């Protein structure tokens with residue numbers, strides 16, 4: 001697994017509006033209210049441990065921040081990208097933690113910001129270099145709500161893990177069902 005910096009996506013939603021959020025959340029499908037659980041044993045969670053215990057079940061689940069608020073480049077580039085620290089700080093300048101453990105993790109976000117040291121998130125999904133996977137094409141064809149088809153129910157994951165096998169058979173299976181090309185050269189150059 002490779003390390004990476006969350007600073008690599010230059011486009012910043014920056015200090016854009018936590019205030020825009022309720023509207024954004026309303027525009028999504030009506031999801032029943034969900035309360036992210038308190039987790040005392042983080043060691044037993046599936047998925048790699050990240051430098052900050054950033055919880056998708058809190059952000060995307062409980063607080064219903066849309067996936068695209070953070071992974072906005074999914075709709076415009078071949079890679080969805082990980083949000084820059086600016087995106088986090090747009091909210092966490094104001095929003096602190098409601099529990100001591102949340103507060104301690106949010107303090108790491110503030111420290112990272114003031115030291116200009118973005119967290120090196122551990123990459124979870126990776127295809128070998130000889131495979132071509134255009135994210136944008138898939139999201140266009142399958143819809144912006146289709147993330148779960150390939151990533152599982154991320155909005156319920158305290159820590160992200162790889163839910164699908166990402167093997168060649170997995171890819172071609174769906175291509176067969178959707179009558180999409182299985183020409184070797186579309187996936188392999």
Ligand code: HEC
Nearest residue numbers: 059060065066067070121122123124125147151154155160
């Ligand atoms: C508040 C910002 C934010 C929101 C909202 C958000 N994410 Fe993320 N996402 C991140 C960050 C930061 C990481 C890197 C750290 C990690 O893996 O938890 C990440 C990682 C991921 C990864 C793993 C990437 C890899 O390394 O392979 C997937 C998949 C993902 N998010 C999907 C989603 C989906 C689907 C949604 C909506 C249900 C969503 N995210 C909502 C910030 C966000």
Ligand code: HEC
Nearest residue numbers: 053054055058063065087088091096097098099102105106
């Ligand atoms: C749209 C606003 C928003 C954005 C953007 C946002 N957060 Fe949060 N974050 C929240 C809210 C609301 C909470 C819940 C606070 C609580 O109740 O403790 C929270 C909680 C947290 C917590 C403690 C709970 C948890 O998730 O473990 C951490 C750590 C955190 N955020 C990190 C981040 C990071 C890192 C980013 C950027 C990738 C980010 N946040 C982006 C609103 C936001």
Ligand code: HEC
Nearest residue numbers: 067071074079080081082125126127133138144146147150
């Ligand atoms: C058809 C399957 C599929 C769908 C649908 C899909 N993804 Fe992915 N996603 C993948 C694969 C495969 C990878 C690994 C790509 C690679 O390594 O080149 C990936 C990688 C990622 C990454 C890590 C890549 C990076 O740039 O760091 C994130 C974040 C992510 N997806 C988020 C999303 C979000 C958000 C959605 C919905 C808007 C989504 N994905 C929809 C299959 C999918």
Ligand code: HEC
Nearest residue numbers: 132133134137141149166170171174175178180181186187
């Ligand atoms: C859940 C279904 C699904 C899965 C899983 C899936 N794909 Fe696709 N894929 C599609 C659809 C639908 C399209 C057609 C998009 C379009 O018409 O633009 C597509 C198109 C493509 C294209 C563009 C084909 C062209 O005509 O240029 C490539 C390349 C591709 N997929 C690679 C992959 C790879 C690699 C994987 C596995 C890592 C994968 N796909 C997994 C549904 C899927």
Ligand code: HEC
Nearest residue numbers: 127128131166167168169171172175181182183184187188
């Ligand atoms: C829809 C996308 C897709 C198509 C079409 C596709 N492949 Fe693949 N292929 C993959 C992915 C993803 C991997 C890497 C994951 C794996 O090894 O299962 C892969 C891996 C491979 C490997 C390496 C296997 C190994 O064990 O390392 C070979 C060889 C290969 N493909 C040949 C082909 C040939 C020949 C065709 C045409 C008959 C083809 N592929 C069509 C997606 C595709």
